[in-house]
Amino acid sequence: xxxxxxxxxxxxxxxxxxxxxxxxxxxxxxxxxxxxxxxxxxxxxxxxxxxxxxxxxxxxxxxxxxxxxxxxxxxxxxxxxxxxxxxxxxxxxxxxxxxxxxxxxxxxxxxxxxxxxxxxxxxxxxxxxxxxxxxxxxxxxxxxxxxxxxxxxxxxxxxxxxxxxxxxxxxxxxxxxxxxxxxxxxxxxxxxxxxxxxxxxxxx
Amino acid sequence: xxxxxxxxxxxxxxxxxxxxxxxxxxxxxxxxxxxxxxxxxxxxxxxxxxxxxxxxxxxxxxxxxxxxxxxxxxxxxxxxxxxxxxxxxxxxxxxxxxxxxxxxxxxxxxxxxxxxxxxxxxxxxxxxxxxxxxxxxxxxxxxxxxxxxxxxxxxxxxxxxxxxxxxxxxxxxxxxxxxxxxxxxxxxxxxxxxxxxxxxxxxxxxxxxxxxxxxxxxxxxxxxxxxxxxxxxxxxxxxxxxxxxxxxxxxxxxxxxxxxxxxxxxxxxxxxxxxxxxxxxxxxxxxxxxxxxxxxxxxxxxxxxxxxxxxxxxxxxxxxxxxxxxxxxxxxxxxxxxxxxxxxxxxxxxxxxxxxxxxxxxxxxxxxxxxxxxxxxxxxxxxxxxxxxxxxxxxxxxxxxxxxxxxxxxxxxxxxxxxxxxxxxxxxxxxxxxxxxxxxxxxxxxxxxxxxxxxxxxxxxxxxxxxxxxxxxxxxxxxxxxxxxxxxxxxxxxxxxxxxxxxxxxxxxxxxxxxxxxxxxxxxxxxxxxxxxxxxxxxxxxxxxxxxxxxxxxxxxxxxxxxxxxxxxxxxxxxxxxxxxxxxxxxxxxxxxxxxxxxxxxxxxxxxxxxxxxxxxxxxxxxxxxxxxxxxxxxxxxxxxxxxxxxxxxxxxxxxxxxxxxxxxxxxxxxxxxxxxxxxxxxxxxxxxxxxxxxxxxxxxxxxxxxxxxxxxxxxxxxxxxxxxxxxxxxxxxxxxxxxxxxxxxxxxxxxx
Numbered sequence: 009x010x011x012x013x014x015x016x017x018x019x020x021x022x023x024x025x026x027x028x029x030x031x032x033x034x035x036x037x038x039x040x041x042x043x044x045x046x047x048x049x050x051x052x053x054x055x056x057x058x059x060x061x062x063x064x065x066x067x068x069x070x071x072x073x074x075x076x077x078x079x080x081x082x083x084x085x086x087x088x089x090x091x092x093x094x095x096x097x098x099x100x101x102x103x104x105x106x107x108x109x110x111x112x113x114x115x116x117x118x119x120x121x122x123x124x125x126x127x128x129x130x131x132x133x134x135x136x137x138x139x140x141x142x143x144x145x146x147x148x149x150x151x152x153x154x155x156x157x158x159x160x161x162x163x164x165x166x167x168x169x170x171x172x173x174x175x176x177x178x179x180x181x182x183x184x185x186x187x188x189x190x191x192x193x194x195x196x197x198x199x200x201x202x203x204x205x206x207x208x209x210x211x212x
Numbered sequence: 213x214x215x216x217x218x219x220x221x222x223x224x225x226x227x228x229x230x231x232x233x234x235x236x237x238x239x240x241x242x243x244x245x246x247x248x249x250x251x252x253x254x255x256x257x258x259x260x261x262x263x264x265x266x267x268x269x270x271x272x273x274x275x276x277x278x279x280x281x282x283x284x285x286x287x288x289x290x291x292x293x294x295x296x297x298x299x300x301x302x303x304x305x306x307x308x309x310x311x312x313x314x315x316x317x318x319x320x321x322x323x324x325x326x327x328x329x330x331x332x333x334x335x336x337x338x339x340x341x342x343x344x345x346x347x348x349x350x351x352x353x354x355x356x357x358x359x360x361x362x363x364x365x366x367x368x369x370x371x372x373x374x375x376x377x378x379x380x381x382x383x384x385x386x387x388x389x390x391x392x393x394x395x396x397x398x399x400x401x402x403x404x405x406x407x408x409x410x411x412x413x414x415x416x417x418x419x420x421x422x423x424x425x426x427x428x429x430x431x432x433x434x435x436x437x438x439x440x441x442x443x444x445x446x447x448x449x450x451x452x453x454x455x456x457x458x459x460x461x462x463x464x465x466x467x468x469x470x471x472x473x474x475x476x477x478x479x480x481x482x483x484x485x486x487x488x489x490x491x492x493x494x495x496x497x498x499x500x501x502x503x504x505x506x507x508x509x510x511x512x513x514x515x516x517x518x519x520x521x522x523x524x525x526x527x528x529x530x531x532x533x534x535x536x537x538x539x540x541x542x543x544x545x546x547x548x549x550x551x552x553x554x555x556x557x558x559x560x561x562x563x564x565x566x567x568x569x570x571x572x573x574x575x576x577x578x579x580x581x582x583x584x585x586x587x588x589x590x591x592x593x594x595x596x597x598x599x600x601x602x603x604x605x606x607x608x609x610x611x612x613x614x615x616x617x618x619x620x621x622x623x624x625x626x627x628x629x630x631x632x633x634x635x636x637x638x639x640x641x642x643x644x645x646x647x648x649x650x651x652x653x654x655x656x657x658x659x660x661x662x663x664x665x666x667x668x669x670x671x672x673x674x675x676x677x678x679x680x681x682x683x684x685x686x687x688x689x690x691x692x693x694x695x696x697x698x699x700x701x702x703x704x705x706x707x708x709x710x711x712x713x714x715x716x717x718x719x720x721x722x723x724x725x726x727x728x729x730x731x732x733x734x735x736x737x738x739x740x741x742x743x744x745x746x747x748x749x750x751x752x753x754x755x756x757x758x759x760x761x762x763x764x765x766x767x768x769x770x771x772x773x774x775x776x777x778x779x780x781x782x783x784x785x786x787x788x789x790x791x792x793x794x795x796x797x798x799x800x801x802x803x804x805x806x807x808x809x810x811x812x813x814x815x816x817x818x819x820x821x822x823x824x825x826x827x828x829x830x831x832x833x834x835x836x837x838x839x840x841x842x843x844x845x846x847x848x849x850x851x852x853x854x855x856x857x858x859x860x861x862x863x864x865x866x867x868x869x870x871x872x873x874x875x876x877x878x879x880x881x882x883x884x885x886x887x888x889x890x891x892x893x894x895x896x897x898x899x900x901x902x903x904x905x906x907x908x909x910x911x912x913x914x915x916x917x918x919x920x921x922x923x924x925x926x927x928x929x930x931x932x933x934x935x936x937x938x939x940x941x942x943x944x945x946x947x948x949x950x951x952x953x954x955x956x957x958x959x960x961x962x963x964x965x
Contacts, residue, residue: 053290088257089250091465093416094498098887101416129250146244149851152859153693154247155254155416155465176900183895187887189416189466190693191862193898195855 063131274880394527394557398518417465438730506573545579625843657936695852709772734921747803864930
């Protein structure tokens, strides 16, 4: 019954490779220059230049076309507040805002978001300049281990950006893409309500 | 406040507090900002200079023998700095000990007994390079027949997982009285068999280790619940003295029992780091966490229960089948059947078997939620047969001590959990409400529970008061997200009157902090808080001695509050203004946790009440509300206590309604390879209202802080309460967990026909 197996059944190479191919299509709407660049055949490890606008700052970077935004944020820029949970779009731990809308950084290629406004937890929640959402998460104890929390905060920021005063049901639906294995959901939902209420009272 | 030594809370322990000023308050965590802003550095976030990334080659077959591994091509791939196969150094480190401590496998064992078992490992400059190198490893497997269904494991002709067969040791069990006689004495007898699926911890932060050698000194940053436990196992595995291994775990992204022990990837990281002469990070993928770092074993439990007309239990029997997968692991629990209710005639029998599946590990009250699912449904069925309210049946059989261990409890709040819970929930009214005749049926259910581990009392803490009146706390305890740092700092604040924001906690580093057992088994607070209190009291005595001299007052007349000493006459002197403190620079207190009270057991209890709505067309269950009543002794922080109760309940809903590891019995392949298939509860699944009600029996004997465990008892009864509510709503008894829509639809269809 002996047979050869090179173990590639467990490699993500095929998956990553297919995303790399897909990048050409994703790049097309961004402009002829970018599309032409992506249309060149690139060797593994070859990089392309991109400028990413992250938390109001421009970063000129050489990235491999297959790199996810999550990889670039964490491994290239050291912005580890954005967390990898599953790296396949199932948990929301890596939620960031792209032009104000929530997005899984693990399913977003870095080359795909050139010219877009990228906001991460580091740009939103700082102890010296707490956003209403971050402050509400602290006050309501809306976390346990804290690993999914930056993603929860970003999901809440995105939700309140598109719907400043959501109903409880909207909040549950809006936060349902972010798993919390510790099960802190009741406090998370309260924190989002609190943040919404404090914006109603505090800001025009 | 201060306490004098007494025998009440253990030999040499101070009296428990009466009124408290800081302990018990709903205070936000001292590390809230780190966690909320993403500034907290988890092991998964760590990058050391020159760090390599490692990946593991795993057996793609459920059962195979590795005949040959050729690493030569992989070793030459770009960026590869170290490779390790079954013949490499350290590959033969013994692994998976059986009950007698005899290893049943090795770190990289040619006998692969489940799909995903470790075959080889590679460290490279980047993770992509390591993964690409794995694809270049040539392995020759001899594929062997596999068995993955535990109910087939003991069949004649079933493939043998281990050469000596598929039994994990002999059948074991417990007995008191005479079960058969007890059943004969009963006016009503029920028997039911439940099946619960294997569930997997899947903490949000994957299991991850970073290993770094400096000469013969090894430092490992590990996503673990117990730095001292991992250090001991890692030092033994590598043949190093304890003093040569340092394990650090400052922030952990969840554990739930799956990170209590040393894992293979940690040793692989250390071996690769040694081979490469560079630090190595090995983070598992999400899929790997679903395969190879533990799970809650699936169970098949048959309960027989008998009672007299008045509800007095006469017999409880349990036949338990479970599997810890391919390797030894405790798979079933007799705790509840043996100890939750007073009963003269009890017999349990446990068969733990091997199958070709990932190994089991402790998972939030090992074996107990499945046992509650069985026992508490049997109690409900028995009440129904006797025409009793399920609440009354339970109240008729309250325990006062552990019958299996022959020891009284220091306190048992079970009766209060049931009575006060029933009142707060509106149990009788909700139960009496007519069931809806339409497609949406409502029902209520309750279930009780207890936890059986009193904790490892060996813990030491250091408290240091500094010259400016701020303080540090040094403890080896890991804060796995339950608020340990905050709660322990509250204890210091309580005794020294130092504001919480002026207390820094240094924890979970074997190189710099004091011994503490792993944060698991619901022991963290009850083991560590008394040690911290003892340390703070030593500082308090020294401080009051200094202050009494300077203020010409008796030490007993002084109070410590707001970072100051206050005399009986109301004079306040800031701690920083005490000359004696400035002169000494710091006051240090060393605290050791007192032993458990001799001859008694301190254990927590719980009762959960659930109301559900079942759509009988779709089998969809909606939890409308749940009340968790917890006797966990003193509430140390109302905010984190509530949060942990929510977490226990939500995880209970996962166990009861959605979570299921699925194996393909034909191939032994894991089918639930991500969270898309292995379904955790989301914000939409948690009920709008999870109420909690603490029941504090003011236990003055359990320990010097009066707290009992919480993490596990908050989780144990949930699924059983939901199951009983589903039965109340629909009339069908959901005996399989998770109680998914397809299973319920099938049950309802069978009931109609």
